[in-house]
Each structure stands twice: as C-alpha cells, then as structure tokens.
Amino acid sequence: MSEEHHDLTESERYDRGMAVRREVLGDTHVDRATANITDFTREFQEFISRTAWGDVWTRPGLARRERSIAVLSSLIALGHHEEFSMHVRAALRNGLTRDEIAEVILQSAIYAGVPAANTAFRLAQAVFAELDAG
Template sequence: MNQHDHGMKVRREVLGDAHVDRATAEATDLTSDFQRFITEYAWGGIWTRPGLDRRSRSIVTLTALIARGHDEELAMHLRAALRNGLTRDEVKEVLLQTAVYCGVPDANTAFRIAQEVFAQEVFAQEAPGDE
C-alpha cells in the first residue's frame, strides 16, 4: 500500500467516510493538490507513525487546534477523538487542561463547540436509518 492509500485508510478511520467523501468530492483544480498533500503527509506520514497511538494523537490535535483557534477543525477532531476512543470525560479533561495553557477564552469556546458536537453525536445515535 502506498502512502496515499495508507493515509486515506487512516483518514477514513479517524474522520469517517462521510467527511472524507465530502472533502474529496468537493475537491477542485485549486484544492485537489492540497487534498492529496494532507492525505499523504498528515494522514499517511504522521498519523501512521508508531510513536503515539490515535488517542494520544487526538489529544495533541485537540490542544493544538484550541491553541490556534481553529474552531471548524476542532469540531471535526472532537468527533474524531470520540471515534479514536476518548470518552467525553477525557475530552473534558483535555479542555480543562487547555484553559491553563491556551487560555480561558479559548477553552470556553472549545467547551461550547464540544457541547454542540456531543449533542449532534447523541442525535445521530438516536436517529433511525442508515449512517
């Protein structure tokens, strides 16, 4: 399996097929090289390294996204963190930790986003039909 294929496999496992399908379907001449780049470099080159498990990588990713104020990406990676096995209580602890090191306003925003994501996840689990 080449780096792109391996990256796509991990990207799908972490972010879910629906997100990856949407991102790749929306690729244009402008964004297709970027999609290939993040699939090969981030997902195939970094997320596949043996030094950290996916739970740990999710914790690092959440912290970095909060610190940089990347709220749209934060919502996506909160869902990924749950998919990677973090519990809601563990996510809460990560967010509390970021209040000290990233700042209270950033953690406040992260808690708001997490509450929205958690509510969406509960709704999705309760909704009948196929995923």
C-alpha cells in the same frame, strides 16, 4: 519521515493516508471533503492525505488517542474551531471519552487561555448534542 515510510511510493503513502483518514474521521466526512476537491485544491488535499495522514498519523510513536489529545490541544490553542469540532468526533472514534475530552479542554485553558477553552467547551457540547440527536 520514519524508515518505514521511506520505502513507500507517494501513491502508497496517499493510499495509506486515505485509509487512516477514513478510520479516524469517518467515511461521510472524507467523502464530503473529496467530493469538494477542485483543480485549485487537489494538490493540497493530496498533500494532507499523503503527509498528515499517511506519514504522521501512521507513525508508531503515539497511539491514535494520544494523537487526538495533541490535535485537540493544538486546535484549541490556535483557535481552529471548524477543525476542532471535526477532531472532537475523531477523538471519540479514537477512544477518548467525553470526560477525557473535557479534561483536555480544561488542561488547555491553563496554557491556551480561558476564552479558547470556553469556545472549545461550547463546540464540543454542540458535537455531543448532534451525536446524541442523530
């Protein structure tokens, strides 16, 4: 954790994380995710907001669009399709163009495999079609 984060309470890290989570993923997604929190998932959801969004996504070392590139690449390589579609939307919110997302997927084909990239192209295209229709 950076020095900047050491001085924050868990509550402040959570609040900071929720703010970034909303900026990157959008209110609709975050509202849906928080509405589905149960006693079983509460600690995990709080952990995600506090640690992933409040600690990592707020670090100054990479811009959000660069973080989106890293996330898309990781999700393609690991085959996390549901998360990939969500982060395609986030990448657009973070300033990546559709052409840049296509380049990320193509680059990932070399290192994560053609089948993974094939699926990623299909999922990204579905996201774009949904956005165009909406």
